[in-house]
Amino acid sequence: MPTQTPACATPDSRTPTVPADVIRTDVLIVGAGPVGLFAAFQAGVLGLKCELIDVLDRAGGQCTELYPEKPIYDIPAVPGCLAQDLVDRLLEQCAPFAFPMHFNERANGLAEVPPEPHGTAGHEHPHRLLVTTDTGKRFDVAAVLICAGAGAFAPQRVALPEAAALEDHHLHYAVRDTARFAGKRVVVAGGGDSALDWALALRKTAARVTLLHRREGFRAADGTVAEMRAAVAAGEMDFVVGMLGALKTEGGSLAGVDIRTREDTISLPADELVALYGLVSEPGPIAQWDLDMRAGRIMVDTTTYETSRRGIFAAGDIAFYPNKQKLILSGFHEAALALRRAYHYAFPEKALVHVHTSNNATLKEKLTHA
Numbered sequence: 525m526p527t528q529t530p531a532c533a534t535p536d537s538r539t540p541t542v543p544a545d546v547i548r549t550d551v552l553i554v555g556a557g558p559v560g561l562f563a564a565f566q567a568g569v570l571g572l573k574c575e576l577i578d579v580l581d582r583a584g585g586q587c588t589e590l591y592p593e594k595p596i597y598d599i600p601a602v603p604g605c606l607a608q609d610l611v612d613r614l615l616e617q618c619a620p621f622a623f624p625m626h627f628n629e630r631a632n633g634l635a636e637v638p639p640e641p642h643g644t645a646g647h648e649h650p651h652r653l654l655v656t657t658d659t660g661k662r663f664d665v666a667a668v669l670i671c672a673g674a675g676a677f678a679p680q681r682v683a684l685p686e687a688a689a690l691e692d693h694h695l696h697y698a699v700r701d702t703a704r705f706a707g708k709r710v711v712v713a714g715g716g717d718s719a720l721d722w723a724l725a726l727r728k729t730a731a732r733v734t735l736l737h738r739r740e741g742f743r744a745a746d747g748t749v750a751e752m753r754a755a756v757a758a759g760e761m762d763f764v765v766g767m768l769g770a771l772k773t774e775g776g777s778l779a780g781v782d783i784r785t786r787e788d789t790i791s792l793p794a795d796e797l798v799a800l801y802g803l804v805s806e807p808g809p810i811a812q813w814d815l816d817m818r819a820g821r822i823m824v825d826t827t828t829y830e831t832s833r834r835g836i837f838a839a840g841d842i843a844f845y846p847n848k849q850k851l852i853l854s855g856f857h858e859a860a861l862a863l864r865r866a867y868h869y870a871f872p873e874k875a876l877v878h879v880h881t882s883n884n885a886t887l888k889e890k891l892t893h894a
């Protein structure tokens with residue numbers, strides 16, 4: 525899914541002065557996993573404007589990254605669906621509100637927005653927060669809802685001394701541009717679907733592809749494994765059982781890899797190494813936001829799902845309270861209540877009147893004809 529940039533970052537009537545490059549909205553949702561996506565829908569239902577950011581290049585969180593083809597049976601009124609189908613349905617559900625989603629953006633910094641010097645007499649200055657991302661985007665918001673799951677996903681890196689210097693040049697944790705591998709000797713390390721898929725794809729244009737995995741068995745779809753074995757049998761690519769022992773460099777470039785097999789160590793000339801060992805989650809910069817945390821998770825008040833800081837809420841796996849369950853349905857409930865409280869930060873002078881979606885003609889129209 526492409527990175528989307530908001531079509532409009534123009535201040536609204538509640539905005540006295542906002543620099544042009546700052547995106548102003550009611551709520552920033554950090555994390556477009558299942559809980560963040562449902563939160564976007566809820567924000568729309570409540571009449572809040574929101575934007576979502578995710579450090580990954582697509583929505584779905586754990587469902588998409590870790591188990592897209594696993595069935596889920598415990599979503600209310602959905603007797604069973606694949607994890608990716610659930611994400612697709614959540615995307616469809618929040619689509620009528622057309623909230624911008626910013627991918628490849630990691631929430632980094634958080635600051636309180638200083639009060640306006642010329643506030644209106646008799647009106648309390650609205651509480652605003654400024655969130656910055658690793659690419660420099662800035663969001664001026666009334667509330668932040670953190671749906672960051674287990675933290676920001678990052679690739680599991682090669683733990684060899686030469687790896688860091690080669691990263692992004694000759695050592696890759698994702699394939700973003702297949703053309704750069706054309707005519708090269710490529711080693712693809714890993715035993716999951718991504719490793720097999722890329723080894724099979726790159727063999728068509730690379731000088732030679734070697735798939736490297738620590739054992740004979742794979743964590744990949746049976747059809748993909750069969751396709752890979754057929755390609756090896758046909759001499760179109762190689763498969764080696766072993767582990768990376770060392771990376772050899774020449775003039776800052778990769779020259780080859782040493783592979784430790786069960787019997788001995790073999791040296792393989794290589795120009796590019798693609799390591800697809802899966803993703804690990806890291807607490808990331810949110811851990812520095814001065815929030816009350818317990819074992820890497822954010823403590824919340826279970827009446828509002830507000831954290832220890834005003835205007836900052838947490839829902840889903842990242843939220844912690846006694847008896848918290850890491851289940852999608854728990855996250856849905858937490859996000860719904862968090863946004864009801866967030867409404868008061870966005871509209872301090874308005875009361876939130878509860879109306880069922882079916883009794884709100886405008887909303888009904890929007891959701892029916894989406």
Ligand SMILES: Cc1cc2nc3c(=O)[nH]c(=O)nc-3n(C[C@H](O)[C@H](O)[C@H](O)COP(=O)(O)OP(=O)(O)OC[C@H]3O[C@@H](n4cnc5c(N)ncnc54)[C@H](O)[C@@H]3O)c2cc1C
Nearest residue numbers: 555557559578579585586630631672673675676840841852
């Ligand atoms: C194998 C497996 C099977 C499961 N089966 C079920 C099941 O059957 N039923 C069920 O209810 N639950 C199941 N779960 C648990 C369920 O997947 C989680 O509860 C759910 O994904 C939590 O959703 P979330 O949106 O809170 O977080 P996540 O799905 O973890 O999404 C968080 C998102 O936030 C992003 N993010 C994190 N930090 C930042 C940052 N600083 N800036 C920008 N983006 C950030 C991440 O990239 C990620 O996309 C399962 C989990 C696993 C691993």
